[in-house]
Amino acid sequence: MEIGFIGLGSMGYPMAENLLKAGHALAIWNRSREKGEGLASQGARQAGRPADAVSADGVAITMVADDAALESVVLGPDGILEKLGPGGVHVSMSTISPALSARLAELHRARGSHYVAAPVFGRPDAAAAKMLFVLCAGPAAACERVRPALEAMGQKVFPLGEEPVHANIIKLGGNFMIMSVIEAMAEAMTLGEKHGVPREKTMEVLTQSIFPAPLFVNYGKQIAAHAYRPARFKLSLGLKDANLVLGAAARAQVPMPLAALMQGRYLAAVAKGRADLDWTAAALNVAEDAGLDPGDGH
Amino acid sequence: MEIGFIGLGSMGYPMAENLLKAGHALAIWNRSREKGEGLASQGARQAGRPADAVSADGVAITMVADDAALESVVLGPDGILEKLGPGGVHVSMSTISPALSARLAELHRARGSHYVAAPVFGRPDAAAAKMLFVLCAGPAAACERVRPALEAMGQKVFPLGEEPVHANIIKLGGNFMIMSVIEAMAEAMTLGEKHGVPREKTMEVLTQSIFPAPLFVNYGKQIAAHAYRPARFKLSLGLKDANLVLGAAARAQVPMPLAALMQGRYLAAVAKGRADLDWTAAALNVAEDAGLDPGDGH
Amino acid sequence: MEIGFIGLGSMGYPMAENLLKAGHALAIWNRSREKGEGLASQGARQAGRPADAVSADGVAITMVADDAALESVVLGPDGILEKLGPGGVHVSMSTISPALSARLAELHRARGSHYVAAPVFGRPDAAAAKMLFVLCAGPAAACERVRPALEAMGQKVFPLGEEPVHANIIKLGGNFMIMSVIEAMAEAMTLGEKHGVPREKTMEVLTQSIFPAPLFVNYGKQIAAHAYRPARFKLSLGLKDANLVLGAAARAQVPMPLAALMQGRYLAAVAKGRADLDWTAAALNVAEDAGLDPGDGH
Amino acid sequence: MEIGFIGLGSMGYPMAENLLKAGHALAIWNRSREKGEGLASQGARQAGRPADAVSADGVAITMVADDAALESVVLGPDGILEKLGPGGVHVSMSTISPALSARLAELHRARGSHYVAAPVFGRPDAAAAKMLFVLCAGPAAACERVRPALEAMGQKVFPLGEEPVHANIIKLGGNFMIMSVIEAMAEAMTLGEKHGVPREKTMEVLTQSIFPAPLFVNYGKQIAAHAYRPARFKLSLGLKDANLVLGAAARAQVPMPLAALMQGRYLAAVAKGRADLDWTAAALNVAEDAGLDPGDGH
Incomplete structure (x- = not known):
């Protein structure tokens, strides 16, 4: 059929x-x-x-x-x-x-x-x-x-x-976790960078030790190099997902401060004209807040 | 010698x-x-x-x-x-x-x-x-x-x-990333729980798909079951590390909102008498803020 | 007419x-x-x-x-x-x-x-x-x-x-600022309390010096005494307003981390059954996170 | 004598x-x-x-x-x-x-x-x-x-x-509250600005209604005009005070997320070369995160 x-x-x-x-x-x-x-x-x-x-x-x-x-x-x-x-x-x-x-x-x-x-x-x-x-x-x-x-x-x-909703919730939970990992990597690499550690070096060590999963390797490379073009998953979609997560959280009365942080990152990125970059470009704001000038990625 | x-x-x-x-x-x-x-x-x-x-x-x-x-x-x-x-x-x-x-x-x-x-x-x-x-x-x-x-x-x-400091910074960056992952898992599981999805189910799906790394599997099981005893890494040490991360961040002028969030989680946990639980017990506060009563782990 | x-x-x-x-x-x-x-x-x-x-x-x-x-x-x-x-x-x-x-x-x-x-x-x-x-x-x-x-x-x-929307935005901005002041007072008083300073004393000094406005005096007294009944403005309305603020912020692409913090406080309060208390009861969560047991107000 | x-x-x-x-x-x-x-x-x-x-x-x-x-x-x-x-x-x-x-x-x-x-x-x-x-x-x-x-x-x-410490704690609590008010005003004005409401208008209405205190009037004018020179209280001192607040909070095990937010604002400002501006210049970051280009004040 x-x-x-x-x-x-x-x-x-x-x-x-x-x-x-x-x-x-x-x-x-x-x-x-x-x-x-x-x-x-x-x-x-x-x-x-x-x-x-x-x-x-x-x-x-x-x-x-x-x-x-x-x-x-x-x-x-x-x-x-x-x-x-x-x-x-x-x-x-x-x-x-x-x-x-x-x-x-x-x-x-x-x-x-x-x-x-x-x-x-x-x-x-x-x-x-x-x-x-x-x-x-x-x-x-x-x-x-x-x-x-x-x-x-x-x-x-x-x-x-x-219950159909269960699948949607787990899906959103997973996307939220990826966002969180992006933020964590961006903060860790920026911390390193401002102490003189090359961004690639931080990720190389961490992905060859405690974070060997492909997700860390692949996203880590992008964020280390500030390589956000072309987008594999657009930042505007990241904002959409952050909104969905927070909407679901509000509906069930769950404070999610980390999700709120990520929504703020995506709002800032979109406000700065980065809606069409890869969603890892949330990392640009992390670098900018530390006084670095990462440009807008490449 | x-x-x-x-x-x-x-x-x-x-x-x-x-x-x-x-x-x-x-x-x-x-x-x-x-x-x-x-x-x-x-x-x-x-x-x-x-x-x-x-x-x-x-x-x-x-x-x-x-x-x-x-x-x-x-x-x-x-x-x-x-x-x-x-x-x-x-x-x-x-x-x-x-x-x-x-x-x-x-x-x-x-x-x-x-x-x-x-x-x-x-x-x-x-x-x-x-x-x-x-x-x-x-x-x-x-x-x-x-x-x-x-x-x-x-x-x-x-x-x-x-440069010796580089090793210390990468070490702190790694510990910070683990903290972040704990928070992310705790928020995702609590979101699921309040929508009727068993905590174990959320982690099972995510660790069999996009987060297959042992770190997610092992920590995820602890957090899903609220099993924080005996401590494999004491929460008081998590607080110590969060303090070290934020100290290093302040020294290099790097805002790290996610690290600040985690320090708050550990301070709350220690204030609530959980210093000797495993550091994953930061997840208790996530559940409590959502109105759940997870007890103090087992 | x-x-x-x-x-x-x-x-x-x-x-x-x-x-x-x-x-x-x-x-x-x-x-x-x-x-x-x-x-x-x-x-x-x-x-x-x-x-x-x-x-x-x-x-x-x-x-x-x-x-x-x-x-x-x-x-x-x-x-x-x-x-x-x-x-x-x-x-x-x-x-x-x-x-x-x-x-x-x-x-x-x-x-x-x-x-x-x-x-x-x-x-x-x-x-x-x-x-x-x-x-x-x-x-x-x-x-x-x-x-x-x-x-x-x-x-x-x-x-x-x-432009009608301008009036709505200023109204929301004002309510947001009141929320923020409530949080600030709650954190300041809790900091004092855990150092041995009576909550009333902190507010007495601050409202007789740099914060003489009635809003600080009146809200300060409520929060110092954890007196949230009867509600003069229900916490559920505080959550509603926080949602409106964040909705307006998202619409105009404005990250508002303090507003996000307050939404989290209200979500936690509602999740804990405090929807009908006065909205100053957001301060309970501040005290609880510091390991205090303020009860549910009176 | x-x-x-x-x-x-x-x-x-x-x-x-x-x-x-x-x-x-x-x-x-x-x-x-x-x-x-x-x-x-x-x-x-x-x-x-x-x-x-x-x-x-x-x-x-x-x-x-x-x-x-x-x-x-x-x-x-x-x-x-x-x-x-x-x-x-x-x-x-x-x-x-x-x-x-x-x-x-x-x-x-x-x-x-x-x-x-x-x-x-x-x-x-x-x-x-x-x-x-x-x-x-x-x-x-x-x-x-x-x-x-x-x-x-x-x-x-x-x-x-x-107890001498009590005086220090109340002093820090007061400075923390001023910081918080600065952030709240900056977010409210930025929200307004991106909806077309002039920054001065937002503050004019709020200080003639619910926030009549001189502190709101004076700081509000500075922030509305992004007028941060000369500094009446240097931003580097704001960072110092935020650090003192968080140090005191950590010592007494008090999570203070709003204080942590403000420390982040001051770190970002110092990292961006704004240590000698007035501490209200924390508001610049609020505007920048919303995609505005406020310059560095005048």
Whole structure:
């Protein structure tokens, strides 16, 4: 059965392509139609509107930019909600607010369709390489039904129970931890730099000893070199995620001072015109506050 | 030639033992003499005062609790400074302030002796298993001379140039990053907990995906279970290290808001009577601020 | 001409009463009708729905709890927006988001009616005593028209130009500064307390020297005595205002670390069940973090 | 009887002059002798070293830059400690660490002399105008003895009991609160500015309504205009005070996140070369973080 795939951005496109390669039939939709041409040439059917990519009782996957975009393709006049109907499954893979996730789950439930939250860890290159980590929470039968599709897009699927919001929260927690690590590395390297230790040296020692994980190695190199172009994950998206984290924290009454610190870093960066740099460019502010002049990265 | 080893606490003892095992002759000294008995039975010579553990032109290793203890064994009336003399090498392995490190380097230089800063990453179990990471900075010839001893105590030695302070700064940077990771995990797990996600589940997913490093796995388990007894690294030492980091930051005019946050966590923990818990117990405050009642760990 | 007054809570009621006393004819509406009985007995006309309190081309004053309540009475099916029509004036006196203020200004403009933002400084006792400070921003003619009404409710009216949002921003800035002062006093008193200085003594000296303003005297006494009942301004409203400040800051890309700190204090307080205490009860967390046990106030 | 007055900087000079005007005989000492010439021409005796300004059983007043300077004039080879002897009184008016205050109190006690902590609120112009607020804590008889001298230097003396440290703590608490108010005003004005509200307008409204105190008016004007030259209180002194506050907080195990925030602001300012601007220049960083370019003040 044809899967509807909505959203063909830098993440959605390679994910959809992996579905095609795995033998799934796809109907695709993207706000700008030309983004879908490469997939159409591989056999995907281009739909005129989101709802047309979806069949009653079918499976729809959404991978769009943010809450507003998701509301539009699900709840808008051309949205998929009413089309899916009883038995249909909406697999929502974007990084969105738990609040919207809960609301969509409720709206689907009222119509007999099923809402599965399946956010992912990994950037576009990981998506292309089928190396994403996929979280999955929602009604058990629905999760079971879409598992082959999820497995076609990532290296591992984590089943996380019946409550969709749980997947969104863990996703946000993970992104928050990455932000925190960026800040910690930036402060440590700046401390070193102002004592005469080259930034690369600080990271080299730490990643060859207590922090050997690739995440530290890769981000550490970027931050050491102040190399923020091209963005692998835009700083404006970091701000978006920090806002989602703090929104979820406020909703559950959880003070998160480290998340608040990071939101401040991203606000400062965006205010300084760095929205399109890589999100590690939060480190520029750390250096500037120490009186260094790191420029705007390269 | 006999090496003088000063300081036989939970770190120093197994380090000295590894030196003995590697065939080095040792003279040892500890504030409470009985701590040295086990090593004496393996052939170490117990000295009556720090200076007596050291020979002119020899090598002295210090592994003591803090700045004050180091000042005492080096600069005090029974201290090693005057005894070492021209050609002698002082290998300072404690986690101390860069300011004291710089001062000792200067004092040694004025006497023709050499100061090598060689702080380590790893806790007592790593020391026992010879799995420490050893940083090493100081005059090249002195570093070369003590390298076999350092290699007998750890899995890897990082040569860091001629400036002793650089080793201390990287050591503090590393400890600061661990603190930061503890805070980040605590906030992420508390966010999850208040949305209904079990703490263990949050960490399980994150450590099986983007944070696979042992540090995240091990600390994550402790924090998820609020298991802070017995302490592997006491919270009071975490506070000491946070103070050292902020002192070094102030000295070099580096605002480190994340380090300041962590100092606050440790101050709160100590004020609440948690000085002897593991330093991961900073996570208790995160949970309490969210209205949870995690108790005092177990 | 009859003024429509919507919202008769602890602020709105005495404000409306002062309008009556000044000779203004009033039509009133409140979600729970019985709140209006005292004013009805003084001659106010009780309307069945918000729109019925308002006449075409008339003046409507709203003083409601928050953004949602304001949206409901303005934009809801019984709302005042369509009723006011060309020439009508909506005077919005609640503490709301600048975003909503801007949106309402636009909606009114499109219909030929006028939107005036007129938030106030002062708590219910100041409202009763006609001691409010009233900010006023909006179209000049509309501000002029409603000035007599505003003057009947406060001790001073500040004209702030044509842009309604400006009044909202200054109002939020003022509330933020009060929050900040509460935190500063709480930290200073806790520092003193743990050095043996009675909390009252710290405040007595500071308010008789460099901080003689009533705000410091009055809040200082509450915080010194941990006296948070009854609430003069509920902590839940403090959280609401902190959220509005941070929302406005995010919208304009302004990192406000002190505002973020205060939001964290209020989240912690609400999470600990203190939503109904006075907002100065944020000081409890300051004391608790220092290992003191201040109880929950009295 | 002649009073010894040590330290004739921008504060000490006018304070000593007021003592002379009130009829007290003075012996004076300053690191650079020429600073004392104006007072010598008014009858003060210039001493060659601190100890020579003091008579056994006499009264010595110190008003020096910091802990190190005070240690030097009290405990150094030319210091006053041994000279004062039984019955002598040391009135310590500088802003210093509570730790040093406690230590000096102890050293005096052991010699039969008395230590009185008498820090002041007010800047040089207030010192000249005899408008200082003087805190006073120490042995009752000693406080009584020096009261006329204190009253000759300020508008009000606050007796604060027998424990000298209490006066130092309240002094630091007051300076901390001023810092906090500076930050709060800077954030509020920056929030306004980025929404189109002139900085002066925000402060005008707030100081004519809820914050009428002179401190808000005067600091507010400086911050609104980014007018930081000449410094009335240097930013480097603000950093010194923030460090003293945090040191006292650490000593008593009190997390003070707002004080930590302010230390960060001062570190950033000093790192950016602003040590000699007025301490309100911390506000520059607030504006810069919001992407504004306020220059370096004027």
